[in-house]
Amino acid sequence: MDYTKKMLRDDALKGKTIVVTGGGSGLGKAMTTYFLELGANVVITSRNIEKLQTVKTELESQTGGKVLAVQCDVRNYDEVEAMMKASLEAFGTVDVLLNNAAGNFISPTERLSANAFDTIIDIVLKGTKNCTLAFGKYWIKNKETEKVVLNIVTTYAWTGSAYVVPSATAKAGVLAMTRSLAVEWAKYGMRFNAIAPGPFPTKGAWDRLLPGDLKEKFDLAKKVPLKRVGEHQELANLAAYLVSDFSAYVNGEVITIDGGEWLKGAGQMNLLEEVPEEMWDMLEMMIRAKKNK
Numbered sequence: 496m497d498y499t500k501k502m503l504r505d506d507a508l509k510g511k512t513i514v515v516t517g518g519g520s521g522l523g524k525a526m527t528t529y530f531l532e533l534g535a536n537v538v539i540t541s542r543n544i545e546k547l548q549t550v551k552t553e554l555e556s557q558t559g560g561k562v563l564a565v566q567c568d569v570r571n572y573d574e575v576e577a578m579m580k581a582s583l584e585a586f587g588t589v590d591v592l593l594n595n596a597a598g599n600f601i602s603p604t605e606r607l608s609a610n611a612f613d614t615i616i617d618i619v620l621k622g623t624k625n626c627t628l629a630f631g632k633y634w635i636k637n638k639e640t641e642k643v644v645l646n647i648v649t650t651y652a653w654t655g656s657a658y659v660v661p662s663a664t665a666k667a668g669v670l671a672m673t674r675s676l677a678v679e680w681a682k683y684g685m686r687f688n689a690i691a692p693g694p695f696p697t698k699g700a701w702d703r704l705l706p707g708d709l710k711e712k713f714d715l716a717k718k719v720p721l722k723r724v725g726e727h728q729e730l731a732n733l734a735a736y737l738v739s740d741f742s743a744y745v746n747g748e749v750i751t752i753d754g755g756e757w758l759k760g761a762g763q764m765n766l767l768e769e770v771p772e773e774m775w776d777m778l779e780m781m782i783r784a785k786k787n788k
């Protein structure tokens with residue numbers, strides 16, 4: 496099967512302006528690329544303006560679309576307001592906010608300083624709050640409707656996870672924000688949804704979650720029932736659908752795209768996957784034999 500196939504028709508996002516935080520790398524860049532191919536204007540933001548400028552040049556020539564690169568640390572509300580102003584000046588309106596920027600690293604929680612914990616909460620939860628509040632208030636004040644906020648969370652937003660506790664805590668907050676505002680701000684013409692990706696290899700995530708030879712030691716594909724990691728285009732397809740008008744009745748939803756990974760970890764008897772086919776006859780016999788005793 497070809498997982499890199501593009502899902503929507505070419506003009507699916509024509510006329511839309513989309514802000515992608517963390518749009519200069521990894522999954523943010525993959526989603527940006529597809530949005531441009533579908534006819535959207537995209538504002539990419541992060542802390543590193545040189546990186547963003549390089550990506551702007553690359554993607555404009557690759558797709559023929561329009562990219563605005565704006566430096567913005569999502570932790571600072573004044574920088575978020577300035578980024579919004581620059582986006583509005585460039586494109587007149589913003590239709591979609593994609594909260595994708597994140598910070599994360601693995602660590603036993605007792606080794607974290609208070610500042611280390613805060614750093615992750617500030618990027619993920621406060622950053623998403625800052626962008627959502629700035630754009631939400633603007634749209635409400637100016638009576639602009641048909642707006643979409645899409646948040647990137649993780650499956651451990653609801654299961655929790657050891658060794659990434661600040662990230663799990665923050666993503667759980669983002670999920671709660673998604674569902675809360677899906678109800679509260681629907682009356683202003685906004686939709687809120689989230690995507691929970693499973694393992695999609697990116698440099699940013701892999702260097703911090705699987706440093707050194709952990710990549711070889713913990714092959715994440717083995718944890719996935721479908722026995723593979725995700726392809727960036729698969730995530731971009733889902734994101735494009737969720738920000739497009741085709742999903743106009745989807746609101747307050749979190750869509751998991753992980754090949755069944757988190758459920759495999761959760762189901763109590765899923766470990767029976769390890770039982771070889773030839774052993775099942777014997778096991779069945781042993782179970783049936785118990786009936787007569």
Ligand code: HXC
Pocket residue numbers: 597598599600601602606607608609610611612614615649662693694699700703704
């Ligand atoms: C313990 C650490 C640490 C580590 C940093 N700190 N790294 N503590 N173990 N490995 C501490 C520092 O000592 C400092 O605390 C505090 O954290 C802030 O660190 P800075 O380096 O000053 O912060 P900053 O420059 O703002 O960088 C933020 C960052 C960095 C999160 C630490 O990794 C970053 O820029 N990340 C952005 C990209 C990213 O993380 N992408 C991955 C997303 S993957 P003190 O007390 O010393 O001041 C993802 C996947 C989810 O989310 C699920 C996958 C399945």
Ligand code: NAP
Pocket residue numbers: 516517518519520521522523540541542543546567568569570594595596597598618622647648649650691692693694695696697698699700
């Ligand atoms: P990534 O490439 O490291 O992306 C993180 C982005 O956030 C970078 O572009 C980074 O750019 C930006 N960023 C970090 N701190 C910021 C700040 N303070 N202000 C503004 N931008 C900031 O990692 P990724 O794998 O693509 O992750 C993208 C999203 O997917 C994240 O929300 C992550 O939690 C989620 N996710 C990923 C996976 C996976 O397997 N890859 C799984 C589940 C969820 P700068 O460094 O230039 O600021």
